[in-house]
Amino acid sequence: MSWTSRALINCAALQHNLNIAKKTAPNSKVLAVIKSNGYGHGITHVAQSLIAADGFAVASIQEAILVRKNHPSKTILVLQGFIDSRELALFKQYKLNPVIHSKAQLAILEFSGSKALSSDTVYWFKIDTGMGRLGFAADECITSLNRLEKYLNSKSNIILMSHFANADDITDKTTNNQIKIFNDIFLNYNYQKTIANSAGILGWSESHFDWIRAGIMLYGVSPFNNYEQTYNLQTVMTLESRLIAINHHKKGDTIGYGGGWRCPKDMTIGVVSIGYGDGYPRQAKTGTPVIIAGIKTSLIGRVSMDMICIDLSSIDKIELGGIVTLWGSDLEGNxxxxxxxxxxxxxxxxxxxxxxxxxxELVYQ
Known part of the structure; x- marks a missing residue:
């Protein structure tokens, strides 16, 4: 079948990156975070490739149900939890684990009765240690945790969790403070704990508690600002498109919407069949790199819905239909x-x- 734009998904790289997470935190269980359609890689195939993880984490019930159909016994954590009794019923039906992050959720559980969820459900109790998003405030978390324990009539089936706000900056002290808050509050509790995201896994060994939550690193992307340090992660997605036109322009010709880019000399310009309608960023500026025929060149002019223009002036051998790599690795390993x-x-x-x-098109390899 003919194609215009495609994303090549390296499933072996997914598995390699999962192994990096396991080796980095060998005493922790791993939740593979596969939310947002597996970070754009296709949640169904990603879940199958990461089957060796101890569980999956998703954002929504809809994602969880999709994953559950192919993984009937896997731990599936829904990071946003539930917001009403109707959603709570779905947690029971599909045997999902909720994040408990608000008093409203506790009230829903209490109102719904002791059998609202299955007896083997694990409740991931979240404290806000500095993210300012979901979770119980530090001064109310123990009272709320006791309330959850009373509802369950048990001190089992609870995992304590929090989330880093600034761990992508290895020099930021916020992460140290969050770890300290987390440890201080739960000092006398023997529950399993989790706080480490990808940045925590790779940069903060003291955050390796009972569970780690590997997200962006699974897809071969560094969680840190200095992306040149790869941590031996392997690229999973390569985004490709094709050259659909080769045009010869004169000095002074304008290119693209708004005429904002003007040819500084006579030059050859290629038109590539990809744009913001495919997910390529409209904000990409002139000079954004691409690879064609093994040579790095650059975007010129504005990104359109279906097309971009690139500079072909320094490339001798160009063929219509040639593959253009937008990110990832080309056939020659560039x-x-x-x-x-x-x-x-x-x-x-x-x-x-x-x-x-x-x-x-997502093409799995």
Missing amino acids: GLAIEEVAGCANTIAYELLCQITKRV
Whole structure:
């Protein structure tokens, strides 16, 4: 079948990166975070590739149900928890684990009775140690935890958790403070604990509690600002498109919407069949790198919905239909870090991966 844009997904790289997480925190169980359609890689295939993880973490009930269909006995944690009794019933039906992060959820449980969820359900009790998003405040968490224990009539089936806010900056002291708050509050509790995300796994060994939550690192992307340090992670996604036109322009010709880019000389310009309709970032600026024929060149002009223009002036052998690599590795092994592309678009690699649209074919290798 003919194609225009596709994302090549290296399943072996997913498994390699999971092993990196396991080796880095050998005494911890691993939750593979596969939310947002497996960070744009396709949640069903990603889950199958990461079957060796101890469990999966997703954002929503919808994602959890999709995963549960193929993994009937796997631990599945829903990071946003439930917001009403209707959703609570789905947790029971599909044997899902909730994050408990608010008094409203405790009230829903109490109102629903002791059999609202299965007896083997694990409740992941979340404290806000500095993220300021979900979780019980430090001064109310013990009271709320006691309330959950009373509801369960048990001190089992509870895991204590929190989430890092600034761990992507290895020099930021916020992470140390969050670990200290977490440890101080739960000093006298023997529950299993988890706080480490990808940055915590790779940069903060003191955060390796009973469980770790591997996310962006599984997809071969560094969680740190200095992406050139790869931690031996392997790239999972390579985004490719094709050259659909080769045009020869004169000095002074304008390229793209708004005429904001003007040819500084007579030059050859290629048109590539990808744009923001495929998830390529509209904010990508002139100079954003791409690879064609094994040579790195750059984007010129604005990104359109379906097309971008690239500079072909320094490339001798060009063929219509040639493959253009937007990030990842080309057939000759030339690499283009998604983090570099993200920087040129004033965003982060997470967003680029997650915004890949259905128009892009996912090809699993």
